[in-house]
Amino acid sequence: MLTLLQQPLCPLSRFVRLILAEYDIDARLVEERFWERREEFLILNPAGTIPVLIADGIPPVPGAAIIAEFIEETRPVDEGVNGLLPMESGGRVEVRRLASWFNDKFHAEVSGPLVTERVFKRHMTLEQGGGPPDTASLRAARHNIRYHLAYIGWLARSRNWLAGDRLSLADLAAAAHLSSVDYLGDVPWNEDEAARVWYARVKSRPSFRPLLNETLAGIPPAKHYADLDF
Template identity: 60%
Template sequence: MVKLHHYPLCPHSRFARLALGELGQEVELVEERPWERRDAFLALDPAGQTPVLVTDDGLVVPGAGVIAEWLDETLGAAAAERRLMPSDPAARVEVRRLTGWFLGKFWDEVTGYLVNEKIYKRFVPRANGGGPPDMASIRAARANVRYHLRYVGFLVQRRNFLAGDTLTYADLAAAAHISCVDYLGDAPWGEDEAARTWYARVKSRPSFRALLADKVPGMAPADSYADLDF
């Protein structure tokens, strides 16, 4: 069984967990607190960032994007209708574009601020950058998430899912990041009804159940977080 070194409220880890779940892969979850920079974890990936997947034969696959590509290369053809990357080259470009949007741009403008300020800094000593959250960063994230949700709404009003007719890595990347915003109570669900409806569909999938059970010590999720009819 493969092992996934992850942190429950790391959105990139959540993306990897969703992808593994959608492909029906059993996985052993190893919780990693990346701010602790454990020597054993750094030996797997010197970048010290979650997620990191380790296969049965010891291959180390670091990072959400690399894990997604590895899964498609090794399991995609056999997944048939469950495949998360289309076979058409142009469609693959769109999936990669949107997956990169959420793993990169959304992280830089929304989840990176919220997760770091509201969660990670609670566990990091002040000398290493921990302490109270920076409210200016949180306000920036709350403002930025609004236009991202409008973009999600724009896409799904024209397509069945974000990148086309079927569920792909793009939907999982978006939902993984938005789920962290939702957990923290910073998702403005009144902003765009189409985006909310799309998220409810993805949130209702079996692969999402384990994420909805996640808890951060000392920080309960928002009331709507595990509610499928939010």
């Protein structure tokens, strides 16, 4: 069985979990306090970041984008299951572009700061970067999410799914990051109806249920978080 080193509210970890669930691939989830920089963990991933996927017979697979490609390359082919990457090269470029937008840009500007400041720093020592949340970082992230949400809404109004006609890695990346922020109650859903309707479609999928059923000790989710109809 595969093992995924992750954190429950880490949006990059959630992205990988959604991919695994969409393909019905079992994986053992192990919480990794990456900020502690355990020697055993750094041997697996010298960068000290999560998620990391561990499989028998191959080196550890570090990073959400690399894990996504690994799963696409190695998953058992099922004729009844559409892949999360299109067959045509142009479609693949668009899916990868949008997945990178959310896993890199959205993460840097919104989900990363919000989860770090409001969740991860609670468990860190001062030497590890812990302490009270940085209000400037929170304020900037809450400002930045508005143009990202508008972009998602524009994509959702223009296409059936964010990158085209079918659900893809782009939708899972966007939904994973939004789910982490939505848990904390920081998504202004009233600002874009198309984005809200699209997200409701994604979070209604069976792959999303484990995420919606999880709660963090001492940090309850927003009241609407697990409501499929908001």
